[in-house]
Amino acid sequence: MNDPSGHRPGRDPAAEPPDARIAALLRAAAALAPDAAAFASDPRAAAETALAVAAAELAALRAYRERTERQMEELFNTITAYAALEYDRRAVVLDDNDELINAMAIGLNMMGEELSHTMKALVRARDEALAASRAKSAFLANISHELRTPLNAIIGYAEIIREDLVETGQDALTLDVDRLQVASRHLLNLIQDVLDLARIEAGRVDVRLETTDLRTLLQELQTTLAPSVKDAGNVLHARVQVSRPQILTDPLRLQQILLNILGNANKFTVGGDITLSAGDHVEHGRDFVDITVADTGIGIPADKLETIFDAFTQVDETSTRRFGGTGLGLAISRRLCDLLGGSIVVTSELRRGSTFRVRLPVDGPERHR
Ligand code: ADP
Numbered sequence: 001m002n003d004p005s006g007h008r009p010g011r012d013p014a015a016e017p018p019d020a021r022i023a024a025l026l027r028a029a030a031a032l033a034p035d036a037a038a039f040a041s042d043p044r045a046a047a048e049t050a051l052a053v054a055a056a057e058l059a060a061l062r063a064y065r066e067r068t069e070r071q072m073e074e075l076f077n078t079i080t081a082y083a084a085l086e087y088d089r090r091a092v093v094l095d096d097n098d099e100l101i102n103a104m105a106i107g108l109n110m111m112g113e114e115l116s117h118t119m120k121a122l123v124r125a126r127d128e129a130l131a132a133s134r135a136k137s138a139f140l141a142n143i144s145h146e147l148r149t150p151l152n153a154i155i156g157y158a159e160i161i162r163e164d165l166v167e168t169g170q171d172a173l174t175l176d177v178d179r180l181q182v183a184s185r186h187l188l189n190l191i192q193d194v195l196d197l198a199r200i201e202a203g204r205v206d207v208r209l210e211t212t213d214l215r216t217l218l219q220e221l222q223t224t225l226a227p228s229v230k231d232a233g234n235v236l237h238a239r240v241q242v243s244r245p246q247i248l249t250d251p252l253r254l255q256q257i258l259l260n261i262l263g264n265a266n267k268f269t270v271g272g273d274i275t276l277s278a279g280d281h282v283e284h285g286r287d288f289v290d291i292t293v294a295d296t297g298i299g300i301p302a303d304k305l306e307t308i309f310d311a312f313t314q315v316d317e318t319s320t321r322r323f324g325g326t327g328l329g330l331a332i333s334r335r336l337c338d339l340l341g342g343s344i345v346v347t348s349e350l351r352r353g354s355t356f357r358v359r360l361p362v363d364g365p366e367r368h369r
Contacts, residue, residue: 140195196328212246213246214246236276244287260329260333270297272297275292290359299348302348305346342365
């Protein structure tokens with residue numbers, strides 16, 4: 001493409017219009033011109049076309065920018081809306097949590113206060129109960145002593161009267177005096193039991209530990225019980241097989257425990273067998289003796305097996321009427337076993353018989369060792 005002046009347009013400084021700005025505009029228009037030949041033939045029209053194209057492109061660009069801006073704004077709005085929502089949601093969750101935490105804190109505080117009130121009330125009630133229990137036990141211990149003295153006098157005088165009656169040949173009257181004595185002795189036993197229990201509960205019973213020969217102790221018990229066992233038509237068997245017969249215990253208390261369960265076995269068995277056995281037992285490396293008293297008597301219902309160890313508890317009133325007793329013997333025996341560092345348990349089958357097992361540490365209660 002040739003310039004009419006012989007120069008290539010835009011290359012010849014002489015052909016350049018004086019105004020540099022117009023020249024630049026023309027250069028730009030020439031560059032934009034779709035057809036360089038048309039520009040050469042009619043630069044003005046070509047420039048206008050180029051300008052129109054540029055204007056259209058600019059308009060398109062502006063539209064594009066506006067659209068983009070709108071889209072961006074929409075996007076921004078969406079994002080901010082979402083962010084706001086999310087924020088609200090979290091705020092709600094946080095608020096909820098706050099409320100929950102506050103409610104829990106208030107609840108916990110209330111519970112704490114309630115607990116502390118309850119604890120104080122309980123401690124007060126316990127102290128009062130302990131004081132009342134000590135007062136009751138002290139009262140029982142004193143009153144029992146006061147009752148025993150005149151009772152012993154009654155029994156003693158009844159004995160003298162009985163001897164006098166026999167001496168003066170009024171034997172028929174001795175029957176009444178015998179009844180008086182039996183009743184008094186029963187009352188005395190009852191008082192003795194109440195006194196024992198009261199003293200144990202008041203913590204006033206000390207165990208006196210001494211090395212005790214178990215074989216001798218069991219032998220003496222058999223001798224003591226022989227007459228009443230015979231009276232009930234029972235037979236007492238003994239099986240003692242212990243490797244350490246010398247045990248550290250309170251012999252009087254052990255005697256009291258065994259007399260009670262042997263006495264019960266004899267009381268609730270008629271024309272049957274009572275077996276007293278002793279054997280070794282080792283638990284956690286410690287040596288124990290197991291002393292069991294098994295009878296073939298009336299047995300104990302399963303639901304009464306534990307309650308019979310409660311004070312004043314008997315299996316049923318009819319048996320009490322039939323067999324007598326206070327319902328205190330086993331309660332005392334269990335507490336005494338505890339004091340000796342041992343235990344007492346029972347197994348039984350109705351109409352088949354019962355087995356009581358006393359387990360005692362050979363070397364005495366743990367706290368004494
Ligand atoms: P008590 O014999 O003076 O009534 P205990 O505390 O010694 O009091 O015994 C409580 C109850 O346990 C008895 O009244 C009796 O019902 C039951 N019991 C104890 N030993 C036996 C036994 N060997 N056979 C059947 N019942 C028994």
